[in-house]
Amino acid sequence: MIDYTRLYQGLQHIPALRAWLSQLPQQVAEGLSPKRWGDLPDWRSTLEALPDIAPSSIQLNHRICAGNAADASAEQLQLLEAGLKKLHPWRKGPWDLFGVSIDTEWRSDWKWDRVQPHLAPLKNRLVLDVGCGNGYHCWRAYGAGARRVIGIDPSAKSVAQFYALKKYLGNEKPVDLLPLGIEVLPENLHAFDTTFSMGVLYHRRSPMDHLRDLRGTLRPGGQLVLETLVIDGKLGDCLVPEGRYAKMRNVWFCPSCATLESWLRKCGFDNPRTVDLSTTTTEEQRRTDWMRFESLADFLDPQSPGKTIEGHPAPKRAVLVAKVP
Numbered sequence: 048m049i050d051y052t053r054l055y056q057g058l059q060h061i062p063a064l065r066a067w068l069s070q071l072p073q074q075v076a077e078g079l080s081p082k083r084w085g086d087l088p089d090w091r092s093t094l095e096a097l098p099d100i101a102p103s104s105i106q107l108n109h110r111i112c113a114g115n116a117a118d119a120s121a122e123q124l125q126l127l128e129a130g131l132k133k134l135h136p137w138r139k140g141p142w143d144l145f146g147v148s149i150d151t152e153w154r155s156d157w158k159w160d161r162v163q164p165h166l167a168p169l170k171n172r173l174v175l176d177v178g179c180g181n182g183y184h185c186w187r188a189y190g191a192g193a194r195r196v197i198g199i200d201p202s203a204k205s206v207a208q209f210y211a212l213k214k215y216l217g218n219e220k221p222v223d224l225l226p227l228g229i230e231v232l233p234e235n236l237h238a239f240d241t242t243f244s245m246g247v248l249y250h251r252r253s254p255m256d257h258l259r260d261l262r263g264t265l266r267p268g269g270q271l272v273l274e275t276l277v278i279d280g281k282l283g284d285c286l287v288p289e290g291r292y293a294k295m296r297n298v299w300f301c302p303s304c305a306t307l308e309s310w311l312r313k314c315g316f317d318n319p320r321t322v323d324l325s326t327t328t329t330e331e332q333r334r335t336d337w338m339r340f341e342s343l344a345d346f347l348d349p350q351s352p353g354k355t356i357e358g359h360p361a362p363k364r365a366v367l368v369a370k371v372p
Contacts, residue, residue: 063238078226107190116146152338172240178247316369
């Protein structure tokens with residue numbers, strides 16, 4: 048079920064990406080190596096065992112939904128839910144497949160609602176989503192009119208979840224998720240009309256390198272959409288947690304919005320601006336039956352929920368947009 052044939056064929060018709068084809072199949076093979084992901088054979092078996100159900104309708108705009116319960120037998124729905132739960136944990140969503148509601152840890156639809164008003168129109172655009180998880184925002188971008196969407200995420204579990212969803216949302220649709228990090232993309236592609244990087248920057252040890260890599264993916268005039276953790280503060284302020292942040296080991300930099308805008312200008316972007324600022328709530332990020340591990344409520348100080356368990360400012364996220372000149 049994990050098949051990139053259609054993508055490879057499609058890239059033949061995009062001049063700026065055609066040269067990538069000389070490297071891409073090998074990169075995909077390395078990203079989906081069983082030596083790297085010991086559970087990958089089990090995830091592939093789970094995908095193969097998912098029931099064949101034809102959706103009577105597909106929605107990709109205001110919500111992501113394939114069909115309804117009347118499209119499937121009770122046995123098929125039972126097999127579907129059991130198979131999807133084998134791919135636990137589900138972080139990004141929500142999703143609805145034939146009435147099986149995948150209640151994910153994150154209400155990613157809320158994030159999309161904050162981002163969408165500030166996007167350049169996506170109709171007929173080539174879109175890249177960096178660190179996309181299981182591809183929720185890839186499908187929303189396609190639903191908003193993008194002609195092709197490519198997501199990249201190094202997690203093979205995310206790829207497996209994506210292909211479980213694509214089986215029902217449409218294998219023929221030009222939406223794909225590659226098992227790659229941005230560091231293996233060819234430098235200076237200058238190919239995409241819109242590049243998303245949401246929830247990635249604070250995990251990068253070198254934020255400037257990440258911003259420069261993002262700039263290299265975009266054509267002149269292309270739009271960057273950046274969402275990341277920030278702190279309140281003035282130009283130059285930046286939190287660099289010495290230990291963990293909200294129990295995460297890999298949080299390196301949480302700048303103020305003014306600092307982040309300055310970083311974007313320094314990396315060659317035009318007109319960077321903060322278009323949304325929101326405090327993450329336990330309604331937006333929480334434990335569910337589809338994500339049974341710890342979540343935001345466990346990461347905050349129970350006596351002072353305005354702080355993390357380590358005493359840092361509680362998670363606040365900003366959305367910034369910028370253009371490539």
